[in-house]
Amino acid sequence: MHHRTSLFRLAPWPGADPDMADIPTIAVCSTAAAAILCIAMVLAWFKDGRPRHSVWLFSPFAVAIPAGILLSYPDELGGAPALAFGWFLFTLMFGAAWQCARYAARRRPLPIPALIACLVSLVFSLTLGNDAHFPEWRMLPRTLLMAGFSLLSAREFQSLRDRHLPSAQTLAWIFYAFGAYHALRVPFTTLLPAPYGSLETQTWAIASFNFLLVLQGLCLAVFMTTLGRERIALHHFQLAMVDPLTGVGNRRALDRRLAQLAQEGSGSEGQVLALAVLDIDNFKSVNDRFGHGFGDVVIAGAANIACEFVHHRSVFRHGGEEFAVLLEAASPDSAYARVERIRAAFAARAHRNADHAHLATLSAGVAIHTPGISPQQLLDEADRALYLAKALGRNRTVLADEAGMARLMEEALHAETSRAPVPPAAATDAQETQALAPSGPERRRA
Secondary structure (H helix, E strand, C coil), X not given: CXXXXXXXXXXXXXXCCHHHCCHHHXXXXXXXXXXXXXXXXXXXXXXXXXXXXXXXHCHHHHHHHHHHHHHHCHHHHCCHHHHHHHHHHHHHHHHHHHHHHHHHCCCCCCHHHHHHHHHHHHHHHHCCCCCCCCHHHCHHHHHHHHHHHHXXXXXXXXXXXXXXXXXXXXXXXXHXXXXXXXXXXXXXXXXXXXXXXXXXXXXXXXXXXXXXXHHHHHHHHHHHHHHHHHHHHHHHHHHHHECCCCCCECHHHHHXXXXXXXXXXXXXCCCEEEEEEEEECXXXXXXXXXXXXXXXXXXXXXXXXXXXXXXXXHEEEEECCEEEEEEEECCHHHHXXXXXXHHXXXXXXXXECCCCEECCCXXXXXXXXXXXXXXXXXXXXXXXXXXXXXXXXXXXXXXXXXXXXXXXXXXXXXXXXHCCCCCHHHHHHHHHHHHHCCCCCCCCCC
């Protein structure tokens, strides 16, 4: 059993000139590459305003620098203990990459478990894995940690499935590939030269190992930087497409969605696509009585209730107190029933802030998409049905249909002409009473 304190004691290739290979130089070049990447990431960190938690972005490169120095010149820096501590920092570098991935995935970093795992490997190399016991097994826990941390990093990046963040999926595949590469080395750690295994170092082994290490670090730095830029672009996109009060899409997002539907078709096979326009009844009186701050509470409540019945990406604030909802259903009747449930839930739920509690109602018009109809025509049909719901007394849902809407319009006109004049004060009291204690409408289909 040979005694070896340096990782880079060379067993040259057969027939190769021993003077051609300077192994420490290869390792120092890798360390220099890590230092350059670390400096680049630190400069980017300063440029971004030095956010406290983003230090994890350059932690793998910061750990790689002392690890590379100790592994390049262990004899000059303390012998076997320096070599063992260098390998400890080397495995900790992979643990830091895992923390970097967790930070990218907006999850809390877990440095303590990573540190403990690396300390266990260090203790193993100083005890059972030293030259006096089982040196052939010393690389096994290190290789396991490299594989494990790489696969954990890949899983974190894969959790970012937003199509606006393609760099996250690229990083996931990169780390899965490197995790598989390290895992495949595990059964052969006693048969391969260092740093792949525990045998004497050879030129090809150290050169290829360092090349792959620098490649992985370079990919991490480049795509993490790209991911940060993609997040900024996504944030700006959301500011342009999301209503800040309710968190649902705004009018621009609705127009974009309707344009997509016009290109892709009218929904899933066997389903009808419906567009509902919802408008809060007597909203001006709510603002006048309770103030605009409470009016915002009512608007946000309408959005939240709609999102309970359909996906939040299918709810849009159309403007003011008006919302648009896109939904698929088995039939027009099913679409009507879903919108009616939204209306009933809104009417039954009180809206509260620190000073007030108030019941409100909304009216809804539902239009069914048919082949050949444009998005604007679909929206116009839903608006017509909404106006009819308002004319019929509010707090109801109307399904757009030419014959049925004509009948209901006649009813509305008849009711208007037969209604006796009501003093303005009495009308205001009646509206407030209706808002505080609404009655469920009779199902009317237009």
